[in-house]
Amino acid sequence: MNEIVSRQIQLRNSIIGIPKPEEFQLIEEPLTEPAVGEVLVENIFISVDPYMRGGMRSVDPGQALQGGCVGKVIESSSEKLCVGDYVVGYLGWRDYYVATDDNLQTVNTSIAPLQSFLGAVGMPGRTAYFGLLDIGQPKEGETVFVSAAAGAVGSIVCQIAKIKGCRVVASAGTDEKLEWLTDKAGVDAVINYKKVDNLEEELRRQCPDGIDIYFENVGGIHLQAALSVMNRHGRIPLCGMISQYNDVEPTPGPTNLSSAIGKRIKIQGFIVTDYENRNHEFYNDMRKWIAEDKIIWEETIIEGLDNAPKAFISLFTGEKMGKVVVRL
Amino acid sequence: MNEIVSRQIQLRNSIIGIPKPEEFQLIEEPLTEPAVGEVLVENIFISVDPYMRGGMRSVDPGQALQGGCVGKVIESSSEKLCVGDYVVGYLGWRDYYVATDDNLQTVNTSIAPLQSFLGAVGMPGRTAYFGLLDIGQPKEGETVFVSAAAGAVGSIVCQIAKIKGCRVVASAGTDEKLEWLTDKAGVDAVINYKKVDNLEEELRRQCPDGIDIYFENVGGIHLQAALSVMNRHGRIPLCGMISQYNDVEPTPGPTNLSSAIGKRIKIQGFIVTDYENRNHEFYNDMRKWIAEDKIIWEETIIEGLDNAPKAFISLFTGEKMGKVVVRL
Secondary structure, three states: OOOOEEEEEEEOOOOOOOOOHHHEEEEEEEOOOOOOOEEEEEEEEEEOOOOHHHHOOOOOOOOEOOEOEEEEEEEEOOOOOOOOOEEEEOEOOEOEEEEEHHHOEEOOOOOOOHHHHHOOOOHHHHHHHHHHHHHHOOOOOOEEEEOOOOEOOHHHHHHHHHHOOOEEEEEEOOHHHHHHHHHOOOOOEEEEOOOOOOHHHHHHHHOOOOEEEEEEOOOOHHHHHHHHHEEEEEEEEEOOOHHHOOOOOOOOEOOOOOHHHHOOOEEEEOOHHHHHHHHHHHHHHHHHHHHOOOOOOOEEEEEOHHHHHHHHHHHHHOOOOEEEEEEO | OOOOEEEEEEEOOOOOOOOOHHHEEEEEEEOOOOOOOEEEEEEEEEEOOOOHHHHOOOOOOOEEOOEOEEEEEEEEOOOOOOOOOEEEEOEOOEOEEEEEHHHOEEOOOOOOOHHHHHOOOOHHHHHHHHHHHHHHOOOOOOEEEEOOOOEOOHHHHHHHHHHOOOEEEEEEOOHHHHHHHHHOOOOOEEEEOOOOOOHHHHHHHHOOOOEEEEEEOOOOHHHHHHHHHEEEEEEEEEOOOHHHOOOOOOOOEOOOOOHHHHOOOEEEEOOHHHHHHHHHHHHHHHHHHHHOOOOOOOEEEEEOHHHHHHHHHHHHHOOOOEEEEEEO
């Protein structure tokens, strides 16, 4: 093989507070040839996701970043993967990488476009699916409240909840997002949390029968307000708390957590990788729902590896619709 | 029947902050004769429990108090209950009451003394049993941390966790309680939370393998410290948050609640009455465990209805051992 030099984004230092573009750096790294069982992959899309902020709290200088990515096998010493195969991997934030075939999943682009394997039919979609269905256990007629509802995870949660016969109330921070949620995703009520004086009161207005499931993506006042409006035996899948990821000082939790006792509320954290042995359930359902036009999604595609830090930072300003990916 | 006048304790007003004896008043109330299906009961022991504080936040002037009690049927117009039967009822805080037989349970004093049907073999015991076993799902070799561990609920949680093969770490606020927990209840490690500078550090020392189940009776710094030391897939049955019951201003929740996401922690509130159809499981196990000396308990018996308010207030100062009951 010709020697391939991969460009990759590293962190200069641990990040405190809101990440700034200058805290990231682009470096070049020569790649070794694939050994037996390995392949060389050219990344086509890389993912930026809020969870990545956690790993940036404490890093060694020059530490490589990782993350979801989808690319094409361009050299193979593997019996399982051929040149030309499209694969999802976990070495994003770079142009090329060499990895063992065990850590890569081939993708079937008859279900959805390539980049969507980083979004609706990828990790965020599975997070929505297993978090809502396994932890949330929605029942027909129940009310589901979703925060960050126009995001990669939230937008899928909203639509699966509708498929399951629930009333869906969605919170987001721009009117464009609310319009999409109402007109395209078919939610029943929307809240622009940046425009309401009292989120709890607004939530009570929009959820006259209370909340049975709060799909938690945000933390802070969203959790506090939701707890107040939760019904008995309510469920709160804890997926993320994006409002707190850049906090310099720890944010106090909700003052009304003790209401979970009398209301028998279940608050449960989960990580999507725990459901890997059930991924077939997700793909079977999603293939059907997509074909029936019951699940749609938005993507914001940002061009160029150089812009990956800005794409990542945009997750916290809330300016982008749906899943944010970077095209290389 | 001769007309019976029952003395009962009422609240003068809604209680804000730590309850004071003068906020309670003793009044007399003539009772009507039992109608068909009803009985007249003479209370022998009445219960004071932390949960009662919740109902005191907003009361009408002169509102009667309710609570667990155990007494003797002294007149019966019921086909189910005879004069002389001992029954557990829910009209405590008074000498006598008339109630329909449906709301009363007869007690079998071959299992335990009468007053213990308000404690170890009553509501607090069932709370410990179902909270630990159903929500906590203890497995052999796991570490269980119990706060308010010398209390009516906590002391039973500790011993059931030991029966299930767990390592038990118990927190309480006096050395006398810690001694009882170590020498009598057989827990593996104890923490006097009033004497440690940093509860989280002490908890880490006493739980070198982390915490798998935190049985939450206390709230505040206990929950914060426990969350930090919890293992992946840990469970937190939310039974009570006694440290917060007298708060005038709402107490912020733990700052580390978001750690429940990555650690896949389940935090679940519960109320013992939801398990009424499974009470036989509790009685079957407890009868056996008591006979095998695997479950013991402490009771603090306070004399006289007049002293019921003081008995109740003592729950929040933490001065009494085990279950506090009032003997009439």
